[in-house]
Amino acid sequence: MNATQAKHRIDELSQSIEEHNHRYYVLAHPSISDAEFDRLLEELIRLEKEFPELLLPTSPSQRVGGTVTKQFKTVKHTYPMLSLGNTYSESELKEFDERVRKVITVDYKYVCELKFDGVAIGLTYRNGELVQALTRGDGVQGDDVTANIRTIPSIPLKLAGSDFPTEFEVRGEVFMPLSSFQRLNEALKKQLEADGYDELEIAEKLFKNPRNAAAGSVKMQDSSLVARRGLDAYIYFFQSEERSFESHFESLQKLKSWGFKVNEYSQLVDSLEEVINFLGQWDSKRHALSYDTDGVVVKVDSIKWQKELGFTAKSPRWAIAYKFKAASVSTPLLSITYQVGRTGAVTPVAQLHPVQLAGTTVRRATLHNADQIIKLDLHEGDHVFVEKGGEIIPKITAVDPSCRKKDALPYHYISKCPECGTPLVRTEGEVLHYCPNEMGCPPQIKGRIEHFIARRAMDINSLGEGKVELLFDHGLVHTPADLYHLKHDQLLGLTKEITDEETGKIRKVSFQEKSVDKILKGIKASLEIPFERVLYAIGIRYVGETVAKKLARHFGSMDRLMIADAEQLMQAEEIGEKIADSIVQYFQNQANVALIADMKKSGVRMESEVANEQLSDRLSGKTIVVSGVFTYFGRDEIKSVIEQHGGKVSGSVSAKTSFLLAGEEAGPSKLEKAKQLKVPVLSEQEFKNIIGQE
Ligand code: IVH
Secondary structure (H helix, E strand, O other), X not given: OOHHHHHHHHHHHHHHHHHHHHHHHHOOOOOOOHHHHXXXXXXXXXXXXXXXXXXXXXXXHHHHOOOEOOOOOEEEOOOOOOOOOEEOOHHHHHHHHHHHHHHXXXXXXXXXXXXXXXXXXXXXXXXXXXXXXXXXXXOOEEEEOHHHHOOOOOOOOEOOOOOOOOEEEEEEEEEOOHHHHHHHHHHHHHHHHHOOOOHHHHHHHOOOOHHHHHHHHHOOOEHHHHHOOOOEEEEEEEEOOOOOOOEHHHHHHHHHXXXXXXXXXXXEEOOHHHHHHHHHHHHHHHHHOOOOEEEEEEEEOEHHXXXXXXXXXOOEOOEEEEEOOOEEEEEEEEEEEEEEOOXXXXXXXXXXXXXXXXXXXXXXXXXXXXXXXXXXXOEOXXXXXXEEOOOOOOEEEEEOHXXXXXXOOEOOOOOEOOOOOOEOEOOOOOOOEEOOOOOOOHHHHHHHHHHHHOOOOOOOHHHOOOHHHHHHHOOOOOOHHHHOOOOHHHHOOOEEEEEOOOOOOEXXXXXXXXXXXXXXXXXXXXXXXXXXXXXXXXXXXXXXXHHHHHHHHHHOEHHHHHHOOHHHHHHOOOOOHHHHHHHHHHHHOHHHHHHHHHHHHHOOOOEOOHHHOOOOOOOOOOEEEEEOEOOOOOHHHHHHHHHHOOOEEEOOOOOOOOEXXXXXXXXXXXXXXXXXXXXXXXXXXXXXXXXXXX
């Protein structure tokens, strides 16, 4: 295929892919299968690779992202991005209508739209192509997030039709659909749980609501990560020097015809009564939508009258937002139970009489900690208000005072572990209570073993589904190290009944010859698991997968890690005080030291292999100085990569330096010295070429 033919085919494919994209993400009416779509996209990507000069920024292949922006450019808005006045009641809405009526002397209409709860975005199109996407910022200037916005499949990169102005701007709301939000938070939660964070810390770290998640996503540095966040957008505003419409509603129809995603529930109405009717309907109907809304926007439909009404300093006089009240309901508090996690953290949970709220049945609400119980002043028999204000996890906002019984006793936080009876401790400055009986408290012991065998840790899946519990109950395993001492005869015939928490069904787990073999084989196979995962598996608090990798790379072995003090630990990449302290504390516990010695004896890997593995001799005889931050490699990682290819790393530039490997923000004195001594300065990309890494 020559370049002309390739261009033709690329155009054809791009158009077809964008059309299918539009059908899928905007119209929700796909006409080809996912597999067929993927085939078209693959062909396009292949051609663009073969003919890189033909790759356009508007190509649908660009929706997967790949641009890394360290700092977003600040750009002035062509038209300031204003916000809206808020109202919370019908009477305030009436006042708005009266203000409008004073200016408009004829009959007029309103457009009622849902108020999407996301982040405002301004998109500029030139010659039918998306050229710029700006966040609202302070309203006068915003951040250029074009690369990230291009990844949102419902935002057209190229417009359909031909009757659009040469240049114009649309505004809309980027939001995260509830399904994407749930997926994101679930993944994040899993990761944090595995990293040893307790429930309260996890609750703090998760995205509180889809709006925060959307805002965070739009500002991510790596657009390929944005592409995976499942964002969506509704467009609700058009502005151009070249063209104006008579009515806002008409402009929405036009936007739709050019390929924009315009919300289908916008409604043209004749009177304030109809506006109020729209509000009433959507106050409850909104809970069935697949995205969050926090109100309704009421806009004067006639553009001529909009201009007449004009703006205040902050917002248009022709539009107003009516905000929904957060869904709240009162229900009896049945009891407070306490959960003990793998780390020993004890979390109070309010057990509620099941109640319907915003489309789901609420049975429980977390109370976070002891202070929360005091703050809410919870008493036995209380009725409490549960609220879901944009947040997914319901919270108790207050006690219903009208239902408090005269002689009701206040709830007190427990003083002993509900699982093992050990007095709880609360360290100064911490909000949580802990059960200190690490080695004797069943949920902590079982939790640690469950974590140890998890897929991303030692991956002993032959021990899943309640088998750990069984081994623990029979006194066969107390620590992960015990797994490696299990014998065939100890396991054969063990039986236990397990009740499924969700369904209440009882299952029997019994070990037959075959499953015993499988279990022992699984345990043996875990001896091949690399050191970095062993380090993660032993469950040191705050040492998640990434941290474990960095530690393994930096220290190379458990022995070296064990003797490191906090200061030495903090020398490793991304290790701060909190993690360092946690590691030191872990190894101060002799039981942990014994556990590791025991596992080592059984053959569990306690040394990094990768760090010593020789990959090539492309850098042999070379002395290299590294400075700055890199995109593909971590600071420690790039050093071991150099060694793996036979090179030597040195700290300062001298005449003996073969080259200075400079990342972003490389030290100016090193660069200067290299210049003086005529030492070549190589970029990360050039380095990757040398070591033959794509
Ligand atoms: S119109 C000049 N319509 O609400 C008028 N805004 O509090 C521009 N929003 O900044 C806004 N849904 O981010 C409009 N259907 C809708 C909206 C909407 C959500 C957001 C928008 C705006 C904020 C104002």
